[in-house]
Each structure stands twice: as structure tokens, then as C-alpha cells.
Amino acid sequence: MKISFPYMGPTLIYAKLLELLGHDIVMPNRPSRKTIELGVKHSPEFACFPFKVLMGTYLEMMGKGIDTIVTSGGHGPCRAGYYGELHKKILSSLGYDLDFIIFDEPKRDFKRFFQYVKRLKADSSWFHVARVVYIVYRMSKSIDKIEKIVTTRRAYVSNKSLFNRTWQNILEDYSRIRTLKDISEVEKKALKKINKFNYQLPPEDERIRIGIIGEIYVVMEPSVNNNIEEIINYFGAEVERSQYLSQYIDETIMPFKGKEVKEIFRKADDYLEIIIGGHARQSVGHIVDYKERGFDGIIHLKPFGCLPELITQSMLDKISLDLDIPILSLSIDEQTAQANLMTRIEAFIDFIKYQKASKKERMVVNE
């Protein structure tokens, strides 16, 4: 069995999981313009953008001897639920017959979930599987922890391109991890590297924090969302996003970790009581959560053609008004022009700065 998988966020983690289980893997390419063109060409026009990027990712790997693709299914009533099957069909019509292992939420069909796990387990012992899953889980926690520091600090360090290169190096270090002990060592080293950069934290009332919400693929994959976190950092604002891999694992796989998700769901209650598919309910819950945590603005990312996020988008005006927090909604697809995105994000952050400055002025006057 020669396996590959989609490219999304810290892809090295899926690679590590399968590698430690003893599989022969092919690392997918980071989506490029070529990937996207290829995917758009071979996808139904009305499929949402992530479908097209995945299509392109798979097609780029054909000819490398892959026979199995491992991917995840959808969340609730969202079209992503049958995307795996559709990818398989399109690949087969192009002459590539592959096996797809599609992981849905275990609670939906536990028997099938278990069968798939057994297939990936192959000859390893259950003890080994548990150990590997734990290592990978801890690794994702560690990467996410470091990344949150990166997306805060990068707003203030002066040599941002060197900082970016350092972050790339750190990720390379992570990809070499084999044991639990390695994780803590790599993490320590990473913090050391990051702390070498001088930065000046502005006074608390001048710090700008932006939360990114929306569909998981466009939120998590920088090559698809035009490196939006980097852009926000470059305009001098800190950023956090609603989806991190470790959080996703907590939500879907870890048995006793659902508490935080439930809390986020609860926060969405005033606007959206049911799951309408994708991560729409989380998106709304996270806006409330960010507001409570003192964030200054929200950027909503919606892949063009995404139905759940289209519904979220239609609620944003009201939420923004109710909570008194600016929200910028951006639609992402192959037509997204970089210049246009920069214009909107820069203006958005400028306006937040102006408002903060005027609030501060008024406070001084009142005192």
C-alpha cells in the first residue's frame, strides 16, 4: 500500500502518523497555481473551492505509484461529505483507479471507522498504534502552541522574512520527530529560536488582535488563503484562527475532549442553534468567543461555493452590530486577486486602528 493524503495546514502531522505506522507515503505538493488550475479544470463548476484544490492535489501526484488516499469526510449536511467518493470517480474516469479511505466522524458509523483504522493499523500492535496516535497528538499540540506564538510575535518583529524562514526551519525540525522525548526537545529549541528575535510589544490598548473564522480548509491552509495570517501580521496586527489541527483532533477523535467544542457551540446559540454543516456553528461561536476575549476584529473566510459559510455570512451584519465588533468577510477561490485582498485587509486594520486611537483619546479626555 502506497498512501497519500490532502494537503491542509500542518500536513507533516498526517505524514508522521502514517509514517510511524510503517506505511510507505508520498507527500503531496503544497498547492500552487498549477495545482489549482489543474483542479478547476477537472472539477464540476459548482463544487466549492476546497474540492477543486484537493482534485488538483491528487492529480499532481498521479504517476507516483500511489494506490490509496486517506482523507476525511464532511461535517453534518455539507457537500464535503461525498467529495471523497466524487474525487474517486473523477480520478477513475481519467484512468486512475485508487482506493479511498474516508474517515467520517466515528460516532456516525463506528463499524466502518473501526475497519478503516484496522486497515491503517496493518501489522502494528494495538499498543504501537496507541503510542503513535499519542505522539502525533502531542506533536500537533506542540506545533499549534508554537504557531500561536509565531502569529502574535510576527506582528512586531522587524525582520519578518528571516522570521518566516526560522518558522519554516522549526517545522522541518518537527518533521524529524520520532519519539515523545523528541517533541519536548524540538519545542524547547523552537522557543529558543523564536526568542532570539527582538520585538517591542506596544501598550495593551494599542495591540490589535484579529480572529479568523470560516470553513476549515481555507482557514487552515495558507497556500489557499493567500497566506492571510502573514498579511495580517505584516500590517501590524496579531492573529489567531478558529481552527487548529490539535483542536480538530480533540473534537472528532479524542473521546473525552469534546468540552471546549460544546462551549463554542453554546456561544453560537443566540444565532444558530443547529448544525447546518461544515463549521458554520463553530464559526459563529468563535466570533462570540473572540469578542469575549477582547479581540478587535474578525475576518471571515468563505470558499466560493460553500453553502454553510454562505449562511454564516448572511448573519454577520447582525452579529457585528449586536456585539460591536467589525467583521470583514472574504470569499476565496481561484479568482481571488491578491491586490484586492490586500486593499481590503489593510483598510480593515486601518479602520480598527483609528477607532482604537479615538477611543483612547476620549478616555483621556474623560479622565
Add this chain to the structure above:
Amino acid sequence: MNSIYVGVDIGSVSINIIAIDANNELIFKLYRRNTGQPVEIVKEALNELKKNLKDMQEVAGVGVTGSGRKLIGYILGADIIKNEITAHAAATTYYYPETGTIFEIGGQDSKLIIVNNGIPVDFAMNTVCAAGTGSFLDHQALRLGVPIEEFGALALKARRDVRIAGRCTVFAESDMISKQQYGFTKPEIIKGLCRALVRNYMNNLVRGRKLSGKYIFQGGVAANIGIKAAFEEELSHEVIIPEHYDVMGAIGIAMLVKEEIESKGIKTSFRGFNITRDNFVTSSFICEGCANECEVIKVESSTEVIAMTGDRCGKWSDSVENQISYRQETFAR
């Protein structure tokens, strides 16, 4: 020496260059159609400005805005390169501190800016296509054989109302052709178009937001009194068109650069008027150094490489000595 500040707005349809003095008074203004050679137009405009400068006047800062801001910014050695939304808001809130709503309709963009107590708080920008912007009107004027300058005034002569489908330029055109065949006059068709444009604007940008006065209407399309009338009818409220409605973006960026230079007490990075005698070449290539595959843009004068930009890691941009680093210009997919 008396300091003046130059603002340049490189739009898709027009290029505007203005200069203000230390008291924010407009001392130079030039509005040109963008014929696709912005560098040449900017050079001409700089020569014009130089001729107009009095003794003791000296350029103390240059700011560039508009969709073509990046390249021209590097060539001029601008002190600020900034988006047009912020620039427009800066100028309008200066002239009209009590503004509530700014409508800005340009060649291919339309914007809505909401202002509260003199602070811009929210904006929207057309997302889908250019139907409902200047280019659309330009095209229809051409088709009707009416000079664009007379287009708006003609709308006021209409005696009947006709509804034109304005969501998409192509469909608007076929609708116009059929309405012409029904016997509607040119003024009536034009009035229908103006109302379609405003309707489009309300549906796409305002989207149920609560607007409040004063209403300021600016951008190239504000020259069209037919649109102004249609806005006033829609809002049942007076709409104000600023004196320099067509160059507000350029004025705004000049004000922002003035603020930046004065508050930080820095010297301008403007390359000087000599650049009008130089030639500039831009080229681009895909860097294959890593999986990012950044598109790198290179700007050269006849003697040196002025700027390289677009690389995320700094491999190329760091290689250019004395490159002005604009925070916003270092990304690629």
C-alpha cells in the same frame, strides 16, 4: 523652504496627481485618463507639477494609492503606499468632519464608507463585477452615442421612468436595446441606467446597513448628476459632491503622508524630478527556490535595479540595496 506633499492615485480608469501645502490647501491638481501607460502619464504629470512649483516650494513627501499603487510607488520612491479606501476616508473626513456616509464610485470599483464621529468605522467594496461603476457607464454612453460628460445631464430631461436590469453589464445592454425599441427616449434610458446603478449599489454594498448623513458622493462618477439625482431619490436626502470629488483619493493619501512625515520628522524618500528623464522596465518571474513558487516582480531604471518584490522569504527583495521596504508588498501566493 515651504513643504508640499504630493498625492498620486493610480486608478483603473484615471490617474490623479495633486499637491497640497502644509495647510492642506490644494495647490496642484491633474486628472488624466489611464491609457495603460501609467509610468509615462506620471512622468508627464511630474513635469507639469515642477513647472507649477514656486520658488521656495519643495516636495517633502509623496504618497501613492489606487489599484496600481505598488509599481508607481517604487518608481517615485514614495513614503507611503496605501489602499484607496483609507485614502478616500482621510480626505472626506477632513473636508466634512460630520460625514456619516461616503459613496465612492470610480472606474471599476465602488465603495461605501461608514463614518462615525469623524472616524471611519466600516466599509464595503464591490465584490463580483464592475457593473455599476464608471466603466459600465462609459461603455453605455459610447453605445448611445452620448459624450460621457453630457450623460448625466441628459438623464434629468427624462419624462417617464423605465426600469433597466442593471445587475450585469451584458444583460443591461440587451435590456436597453429592447427598451429602445419600445420607444423610450435616450434621456429616459439613461435615467433608467442611473437608477439601475444606484439600485445595484444599494443591493451589493449597503445591504441593509443603516445610513446616516451627511452623504458625500465622490469618485469620477460623481461628475454624473444623473447618478446624484438617483441617489437623492433613493435616500430622500441631499447628497453632497465635494469640490474636488474626482481626486479625493489623491488628496487623502497626500494628507496621510503629510501626517506621517510631520509626526515622525523624517525626510522624504522621493527620488526627485529627475526620474522623468529616466526609463523604467518591469519584469516578473516565478522563483523556483522552494515550494512557495512566488511571483517576483523586478523594477529597473536605466542604471540600477530599484526594487524586487513578491518573494516571501526575502531572497530577492533583500538583495536590492537601499530598497524601501513597504510592509504590505511582500507577499505571493
